[in-house]
Amino acid sequence: MPLQTLPVISLNSEPATLSRxxxxxxxxxxxxMVRDHGIDAELIARAWTLTAEFFALPEDEKRSYYIEGLGGARGYTPFGTEIAKGAKRHDLKEFWHVGRDLPADHPLAAMSMFPNVWPTRPTGFRETFEALYxxxxxxGARILSRIAVWLGLDEHWFDPAIEDGNSVMRLLHYPPxxxxxxxxxxxxxxxxxxxxxxxxxxxxxxxLELLTKQGEWIGVSPPEGALVVNIGDMLQRLTNHVLPSTTHRVRNPEGERARHSRYSMPFFLHLRSDFPFRTLDQCITPENPDRYPVSITADDYLQERLREIGLKK
Structure with a gap:
């Protein structure tokens, strides 16, 4: 597969073909890159409008939704807060997080699963982003079911692992x-x-650019409305690096585009907070021995990483 031809895959493909x-x-x-995902185009358009309207609010109004000590888990995180692991300079972005709401007496509620924060404006913010979440x-669950099959697991293997998972939707604004x-x-x-x-x-x-195994940066430019989907460190760990968590970045624009905002909306699909990491048996071979013999929970792993990127002390 040539480096420049990151495929665009239809979620309407026959299941075995989709897994492959x-x-x-x-x-x-x-x-x-994934098309035919079935998320309503009008819902997405409304979400973009509300995202731009929120980040255009006065700075002090946005900062009123910043909550110390949550590691950015909910509400607003100001410009210049997050820093890539090992980087020397903070990212040029601000963002808003929407998470999963659990009942106060839910056993996972105390494990970084905080109640959502909702702004008083723009109108319709909560309803729109609850629906999009x-x-x-x-x-995400559908894509994981196809990954499971490709790994030789039952298609429902991930269902209990992500039930009530600590997934977060991020509304991102990169200002001019x-x-x-x-x-x-x-x-x-x-x-x-x-x-x-x-x-x-x-x-x-x-x-958006990704770093290939050959050490080259290539652009990721999906067709309009399509999703970009990538493997995260948790799945890399679970699969013993059979599925790689690839380094990526958002580079600065040049010329006229440098004077414009950029918006994006990643959904970070997480495991249940109490999920115990155990390397999948089918991903351990003599050539690829188990890199992670010590089991930790998904929440332990998350907290460690949040400290590394500056969102927690």
């Missing part, structure tokens, strides 16, 4: 490049995602 195409793309690139949840930005700062520094898989809307605007 997704598995091959993920194994090769750590990424896939549910759609991301649905599509500030004139006083630190030299070398970029919109999103080179990093890998923490979670199982990420589903991303909004990558049509140039800037």
């Amino acid at each position: 195409d997704l598995g091959e793309s993920f194994q090769t690139f750590g990424f896939a 549910a759609e991301f949840d649905r599509v 490049l500030p004139a006083d930005a630190e030299p070398g700062a970029i919109r999103a520094g080179a990093h890998e995602d923490i979670n199982l898989i990420t589903l991303l809307l909004g990558a049509e605007e140039a800037g």
Whole structure:
């Protein structure tokens, strides 16, 4: 498969074909582009409008939704807070997080599963993003079922692993490049995602790049409305690196585009907080021995990574 031809895969493909195409793309690139996902175009359009309206609010109003000590898990995270693991400069972005609401007496509620925060404006914000969160949840579970089959597991293997999972939808705003930005700062520094898989809307605007196994950066530019899906560190760990969590970044635009905002909407699909990591047997071979013999929970892993990227102390 040539480096420049990251495939666009239809979720309407026959199930065995879909498993094969997704598995091959993920194994090769750590990424896939997915169309025919079934998320309503009007819902997506409404979400983009509300995202732009929220980030256009006055700075002090947005900051009123920032909650110290949550590690950015819910509500607003100000510009310049997050930093890629090992980076020296903070990312040029601000964002809002929507998570899963659980009853207060749910056994997982105390494990980083905080109640959502909702802004008083723009109108319709909560209803729109609750609906979109549910759609991301649905599509993500479907993609995981096809990954399971490709790995030689039952198609429902991930169902209990992600039930009431700590998944987060992020509304991202990369403002026009500030004139006083630190030299070398970029919109999103080179990093890998923490979670199982990420589903991303909004990558049509140039800037998202992935690092191939050959050490080359290539652009990821899906057709309009398609999703970009990538493997996160949790699935890389579970599969003993059979499915790679690929380094990616959002580079700065040049010329006229530098004066424009960029918006995107990643959905970080997570395991249940109490899920115990145990390397899948079918991913352990004499050539690829178990890299992770010590089991930890998904929440332990998440907290460690949040500290590394500056969202927790």
